[in-house]
Amino acid sequence: MTTYNEAFKDIPGTVIFDATQSRLGYQLNMFCMSLMNAGNRAAFKADERAYLAGFPMTEAQRQAVLDRDYNRMIALGGNIYFLAKIGATDGFSFQNLAAKMTGVPEEDYRAMMIAGGRPAQGNRSRSNPGR
């Protein structure tokens, strides 16, 4: 079991949503689920901090949501399919979120995708960066 989980840790820039992350992020992700309802989306937008207080997550998780820091939310147990509901509530596309997470302007990210995307070469392995 350890071998299965450990093997993924060699892949750069990637968090696997395993048991550890799922337990860490349960409340954060359940908050995201609540945004599938239009009334809840309106309540969240009206007063984000008050809405977040209704979910028993950590203050660090709440702050990451307020900051729209998606990489931080993922580190704190968020899963991208759940977090995407925050992006949708804000009116942003998945591509916009991806650009944010990679730290480049959306136009640059879009241009990278049109040019064929981020290559696998050099992005496969932490222990062997040239692979």
Added chain:
Amino acid sequence: MARIVAGVTTSHVPAIGAALDLGKTADPYWQPVFAGYEFSKRWIADQKPDVVVLVYNDHASAFSLELIPTFAIGCAESFAPADEGWGPRPVPVVQGHPELAWHIAQSTILDEFDMTIVNRMDVDHGLTVPLSLMFGQPAAWPCKVIPLAVNVVQYPPPTGNRCWNLGRAIRKAVETFPEDLKVMVWGTGGMSHQLQGPRAGLINREFDTAFLDRLSSDPEGLAKIPHVDYVREAGSEGIELVMWLIMRGALARDAREVYRFYHVPASNTAVGHMILENA
């Protein structure tokens, strides 16, 4: 008797659904994507399947973290499009086929696959985008659909080999259903893409091309790929490709590839599509 006549695989990128719903199919960015499905739309209009068993993954829509079934089969009369955060897609309600769905559930469970039976489930872009790509924008979907949701969000997802074997069990189930039905099995998701973190945007054309090649010629070999290889080579969301093996397992070993399409990008994703026909 019911019979499986063909299999279809396709990506199910949400932005494709949005492009269609917002009337952007002729935009230079989207035109090549939709052009890649023109053959398929003509083909399926000729084929006229009665039922599609549509293998897809739910993206935190019907299933949150409260309940995470590995394989869930929709046995309801109908399935409504889900509100994924921007309102439900303006597409028809999906009509199920409860008799065949229950038959597949019983047959596969007795074959030792522990299926979850679902009587109420909204269906998200994972299921509706493939229908839109294959059928366009009709007032009602032209066939019945049995949703088969596979967990690929919470680790561990099922292995490729498990998916391949489930496909084989579905084939056996369909072939023992007494009604004369033309059935298709679709496997959706993929191809290479990563939606999270600093590595988002990963695309691997070589991996995808080899996957398509082997899907028709070497499915048993493909079924042996471990999860870590999918993530390393095809990105964290490339793991969705295990679902294609359910489609492939449901077809005959000598099923014939009749169409293939590959395009980069649709939003963050490599679009892959293949049609296989049973002899």
